[in-house]
Amino acid sequence: MSKRIGITILLSLIGLTFLLTPLSAKRSQDIYYQDQVAVLMYHHIHDTDTSSSTITSSLFQNQLQFLLSKGYHFITLNEFKQYLAGATVPSNAVLVTFDDGYQSFYTGAYPILKSLRVPAVNFVITHDLADPLASYIPSMSKEQISEMTHATNFINIGCHTDSLHNKLPSGDAMLVGRMDGENDDAYKQRVLQDTQACVGKLAGLTDAPLDVMAYPYGITSPAATEQIQKAGIRYAFTISPEMATRSADHLLIPRINAGSPGITPELLDRSIQRRIQAQPGSAPLRVDAAAAVAQLGGSASAEGGALRLRLGQEAFTLQVNAAEATRGSARVKLKEPVLREHGQVTIALDDLSALFGLPLVYTPSTGTVAARVVPSVKSN
Structure with a gap:
């Protein structure tokens, strides 16, 4: 009995850890x-x-x-x-x-x-x-x-x-x-x-x-x-x-x-x-997922009704109208749903950045997505 209680407590603590980790990271x-x-x-x-x-x-x-x-x-x-x-x-x-x-x-x-x-x-x-x-x-x-x-x-x-x-x-x-x-x-x-x-x-x-x-x-x-x-x-x-x-x-x-x-x-x-200025009605910036990943040096391919993105060692699959992506069997939650707009599969720029762990910048005048330059100290 005591062994079963101990296991139950351990599982509860593990569950609590998984629950608390996203909350602590959210800040x-x-x-x-x-x-x-x-x-x-x-x-x-x-x-x-x-x-x-x-x-x-x-x-x-x-x-x-x-x-x-x-x-x-x-x-x-x-x-x-x-x-x-x-x-x-x-x-x-x-x-x-x-x-x-x-x-x-x-x-x-x-x-x-x-x-x-x-x-x-x-x-x-x-x-x-x-x-x-x-x-x-x-x-x-x-x-x-x-x-x-x-x-x-x-x-x-x-x-x-x-x-x-x-x-x-x-x-x-x-x-x-x-x-x-x-x-x-x-x-x-x-x-x-x-x-x-x-x-x-x-x-x-x-x-x-x-x-x-x-x-x-x-x-x-x-x-x-x-x-x-x-x-x-x-x-x-x-x-x-x-x-x-x-x-x-x-x-x-x-x-x-x-x-x-x-x-x-x-x-x-x-x-x-x-001092934050209100931005009434502002919507998250969206980009063409395939074009953006290609500009970053990756590739995109259609798989049925889904879009598979690959950049470096990371690969994700997007489903239209879903607010999540899949990496293998794992599901990754997105802040905004993936949409099909004017024949293109679009994703929020912040979500694309989070998926590949890259800070991204979008330039409307050229329609390009690029990784932000990381501050660095130059070697002698």
């Missing part, structure tokens, strides 16, 4: 938002310096790890640009940005970003490159910037002006205010030349395009933005605390502050959640 698969990006803003990572825009390395790491555990997906600057041009991004997409080009990015943030494979972009005040240690807060050197951008495929740099990250005696930011006796033409020339100088000084420190900027103090004006655009800047960031969407002005991209000492990981999560 990291929750979808909070789609087709929008939380662009986070940081400045200074330091364990002894204190200010309203300085956080410790441990808080920074805890923030990133917490967001990762909650199912947020960190994207690169290039992926963000592709998104603005029409491509998809993962659900719960986040872009990490830093302002000012402080040396603490290299010494404090970069090791954490590298260990977690979290992409980031740093907007540099290029005037400080001439003597990095002379600034009030030490700045990164050219060698440090070049090392990071060339050693990884996920650290980028951009402009934060060359010499205009200051305020005039009037209190106006130098980027938007007029200096004594300065007419409109002289003002425009000053902003244009400063932006060109910033881009020029960063040239050679990265192989990526230098077409991004963050406005000092988050402040700009139509006149300033016009000159910045003339200098080749295509994407510019403010400090308006909103989610970034594809419909936003690419030269007025909002960002959510994450770099203040009172912003705990939980508070940062809630801050993002509060």
